[in-house]
Amino acid sequence: MRVLTGLLAVAAVLAGCGAVPGQDAVLGAEAGTVERLGVEVLEVLAHDPAAFTQGLELADGVLYEGTGLVGRSSVRAGPPGGEPTVRVDLPPPLFGEGITVVGSSVWQLTWKAGIAIERDRATLAERRRATYRGEGWGLCHQPHRDRLVMSDGSARLTFRDPRTFAEVGAVTVASPDDGAGRERRGLNELECVGDTVYANVWQSDRILRIDPDRGAVTAEIDASGLLTPDERAEADVLNGIAAVPGTDQFLLTGKLWPSMFRVKLVPSG
Secondary structure (H helix, E strand, O other), rough: OOOOOOOOOOOOOOOOOOOOEEEEEEEEEOOOOOOOEEEEEEEEEEOOOOOEEEEEEOOOEEEEEEEEOOOOOOOEOOOOOOOOOOOOOOOOOEEEEEEEEEOOEEEEEEEOEEEEEEOOOOOOOEEEEEEEOOOOEEEEHHHHHOEEEEEEOOEEEEEEEOOOOOOOOOOEOEEEOOEEEEOOOOEEOOOOOEEEEEEEEEEEEEEEEEEOOOEEEEEEEEOOOOOOHHHHHOOEEEEEEOOOOOOOOEEEEOOOOOEEEEEEEEEOO
16 A cells, blocks of 8 residues: 655635525635545556546446547446446547436536437447537536536536436535635546535646535545556546445546556545
């Protein structure tokens, strides 16, 4: 095992109001504490180094992964660290993005096409399509809230109906900076865990833990150092976080990474 220490996080959490359907929630300025965390590696698993990972989710022991790039986008399912048992490719010009499991379905985003694809969870066959405005990046599901959470690369999280994909609210994510709310842009691949959302920050090795009702960052996680320098030279950015159900552990990987890591979050300092 090895402990990877975190970056110094900004100390504070905002308090604000919940999301109102059709409009952004407004952030307050009540200060709290943003935890700074690192990751402890428990296991190293194989990962397809040709997979441009955009979405990652573990459900009932099956790892679902969405990949991107035009002509190379796919959604696949199989055992963690093993070869996919099911794979479906997206035809050009679609560029695959985030995915999430919802009951017997898997929702898959596309980057700029404004198309969300609902798939059969067992076969990954397309069931239907829904449209949305703007870009699609990350996606996760909060079943107890009966909503999807979606990112578009900005500081905004959009809430959507898991059946119709209609927008039902939104929030802007921020953490205080000298007493003012500092927006946290670049929110990418998402993972919902209870009332919490974890978000990869694009072009970084950071993951944010977010209270989506308030748009408040509650922890900043430094996941740097997972790859060796030689592996890093051939890989792209960290992007892929999947909670391991029933544990406090996560699977982490990235775009074109040769490995996936089972980790737990630990204090750093």
